[in-house]
Amino acid sequence: DVKVTQSSRYLVKRTGEKVFLECVQDMDHENMFWYRQDPGLGLRLIYFSYDVKMKEKGDIPEGYSVSREKKERFSLILESASTNQTSMYLCASSPGATNEKLFFGSGTQLSVL
Amino acid sequence: GENVEQHPSTLSVQEGDSAVIKCTYSDSASNYFPWYKQELGKRPQLIIDIRSNVGEKKDQRIAVTLNKTAKHFSLHITETQPEDSAVYFCAASKTGGFKTIFGAGTRLFVKA
Numbered sequence: 001d002v003k004v005t006q007s008s009r010y011l012v013k014r015t016g017e018k019v020f021l022e023c024v025q026d027m028d029h030e031n032m033f034w035y036r037q038d039p040g041l042g043l044r045l046i047y048f049s050y051d052v053k054m055k056e057k058g059d060i061p062e063g064y065s066v067s068r069e070k071k072e073r074f075s076l077i078l079e080s081a082s083t084n085q086t087s088m089y090l091c092a093s094s095p096g097a098t099n100e101k102l103f104f105g106s107g108t109q110l111s112v113l
Numbered sequence: 114g115e116n117v118e119q120h121p122s123t124l125s126v127q128e129g130d131s132a133v134i135k136c137t138y139s140d141s142a143s144n145y146f147p148w149y150k151q152e153l154g155k156r157p158q159l160i161i162d163i164r165s166n167v168g169e170k171k172d173q174r175i176a177v178t179l180n181k182t183a184k185h186f187s188l189h190i191t192e193t194q195p196e197d198s199a200v201y202f203c204a205a206s207k208t209g210g211f212k213t214i215f216g217a218g219t220r221l222f223v224k225a
Binding site (some may be wrong): 004033035040042043048058059090102105106 | 117205215
């Protein structure tokens, strides 16, 4: 069974802090994604990566960056957290060279005060 | 840009009734349409998907239909049960692309 693990379930940070969200998958998937989930807006893609050290912007990349140094790990970085980044963050992975079904992590609820 | 519209945003049905959720996509190159179910406090999980070379797919009480001409696809749940209560997301993606575009979600309540 595919496992996508996010390091924290809940995080509380202060405005201006640098925040790291970590995601690890154990199925050797090529593709990894970071989504943000807000009520009434669905899931919006922040960044994705289709290979180690490769990254591509999604639909809402402003204020975020990512790192993929190893195939199994994909990190989301908030360089200077702001209150409008309070949200649920979902990591996902998928196999193959193109888009297939996504396997999601349990999510990190981030509150920026 | 690419988008997926989903309706209704909230749906309340009596146990045993059917539920239908509808989505419209904008990118005519989209060819893969998954549906995800997210129970309260849990991760989204795929429940059914359909590719553009078929018009309908069924899995027990769940079915999905696709109308490529109209760029519509729908989720049908028959004989609903309380455990079907969740948020359902439709999505669309295309071959050669890595983005999955999600609808805004439908919160389904099944009343016992």
